[in-house]
Amino acid sequence: MENETVSLESIINNNLNGRDLEEFNRIYYGRTDNHEVKLKESSIAAAKEADFEIAAYAFPAKKEQTRTPRIVKVGVIQHSIAAPTDRPVNEQKKAIFDKVKKIIDVAGQEGVNIICFQELWNMPFAFCTREKQPWCEFAESAEEGPTTRFLSELAAKYAMVFVSSILERDENHSDILWNTAVIISDTGSVIGKHRKNHIPRVGDFNESNYYMEGNTGHPVFATRYGKIAVNICFGRHHVLNWMMFGQNGAEIVFNPSATIAAEAGSEYMWNIEARNAAITNCYYTAAINRVGYEEFPNEFTSADGKPAHKDLGLFYGSSYFTGPDGVRCPGLSRTKDGLLIAVMDLNKNRQIKDRRCYYMTQRLDMYVSSLSKVLELDYKPQVVHENEK
Template sequence: MRVNEVIFVWVIRVLVLPACAMEIALERDFELQGYMFEASTEQLRTPRTVRVGLIQNRIVLPTDAPVLDQITALHKRIGEMVDVAAMCGVNIVCFQEAWTMPFAFCTREKEPWTEFAESAEEGYTTRFCQELAKKYNMVVISPILEREEVHNVLWNTAVVVSNSGSVLGKTRKNHIPRVGDFNESTYYMEGNTGHKVFQTQFGKIAVNICYGRHHPLNWFMYSMNGAEIIFNPSATVGGLSEPMWSIEARNAAIANHCFTCGINRVGTEHFNNEFTSGDGKKAHQDFGYFYGSSYVAAPDGSRSPGLSRTRDGLLVTEMDLNLSRQISDKWSFKMTGRYEEYAEELTRATKQDFKPNIIKE
């Protein structure tokens, strides 16, 4: 360590998980970690404890396997991991972005990738998640490629299934990247569902899909609508976003007095046909490696260690939601926020005749 360099480390308690769960995870070749976020004991409120599970994984079959075979293989793999999550007492589980398919959107080929699109309300994957939810009394967050049947439009969507097994609702990706390989507007555009928050038996949750994590106001609006836990299911590769990954969700947890959960897939996905990117690279057949590293951050600035950069994994975290109000009472970011002033200035900034407020000599 250099002179005058100080490193601040939060001590996070390890959550002891059942030995049988650890054995099954080892047998099925995925990492299993558990951690606890505690809050101070209060006189008038009992702890509001919830267990959250984050699942990161690689695709199971090659990208040129039949579409239904790929979907079925991923259902089987994720089902096995959810079985272990249930053994660990998980109340809410979240999968990675577009979990039922390769992240093929940047190839700009329509076929066969659009065939992975499903109805958010009645699709094959949603029915699969409903069965898991009912079986385990667990809220399931399922990010998929959605086909809206009425207008035959595709969306990048997260379906929220209640622990009762009913579809509580869906939320669509608010921000679409146009960076390097990641130019996804060939398939879908910015979402139209706003900043929905879902009231579940285990707390109020929101889903900030992938690229939305780069936009502080996106996190902020979910928080303003009451989210206590904001999930960020993603698919992002090393060399592009890894330096920012460990910072963004953590900053959002601090700024918004809530818990945040970053989930990223792992592995490298190879495609038969070469494609070019927007940054001048030569034609290539993969995006590089998805670096995993899924983690949970708390409003006090603490965070869990991340899962592996290379292996499938399940991260189980137990959190006391009382911590959010305790930290809010201490720092009062929302109470001291000048939102009316921001709203007025942002409104002016969106006008064609906007002039920056710069004072010159």
């Protein structure tokens, strides 16, 4: 990955300085203060040793008279796969566990309360291939599979909540597969799960060959540290998906993703969508993407007349957080594993709701009535032409 651009931030910081840099941060990111949080020397050393990036930023709120601050440390982990995709399934999984455990341990040292990984973090994103073997063998039980067991131990050790996106095998329903986020509580038990609502049918994202649209609605999980929800990858293009988590009271919505620079993944949209969702829904968002190239043993085509290939292209990382006011922190790199920490005051959500009144002004009644008409078979779009009276 030598010739890849390291990050959006590196472009900005290498080319802007002084007042121009300040103005860029103010106008584009909404940042008038750096709010960088100091990390422990031991964490910085461990990150160097294990070759991952680490950074932390604060999202403070105003002091209130009647509520104490609700400070939560939230971490997101982005990483590349750790063994070639032609190695045995369990070897590939273990290699990822070994690598990611080092990052979790550092998060534990830093007192991180909640961690979310990228989409299907424990396996290569093999759905481009359309092959069923061996990729379906990565599927596991959400409640008691090896990935949940691995994280449950660490959850109890560090009193940490995990949001773990996996390929789920539902043995109680005829062995079918789902793209599922498992929520593991700070005691190590499974609080619940959410299944991906919107399945892509674009470019090399052939996920619909493997699993169907989720059947779990828009659950919000009341954890010890706050109310959290998961909008899995492609759901970030669907504003109503984001909206429903807000209606159910989510304070932080995670967007574990597997997305690439090409049009099918749309890197130029990455920095907008989760940020916009934070603004319109007055909650925190965290967008997390995979890193690196994943080469598969057999070639596949994109059904576009172009040559067959063995990888999807670069998963460009760039994970980032946004606060309910729309202010975001710098993102992680496009090319490297990383741990990004946000020290959030959850009081900020209500403060922004009170200030901006987006929930009071949202006119749900009007949209419910209009959308129910849209769903009628004889619906005619409301278009007014010049000569109509």
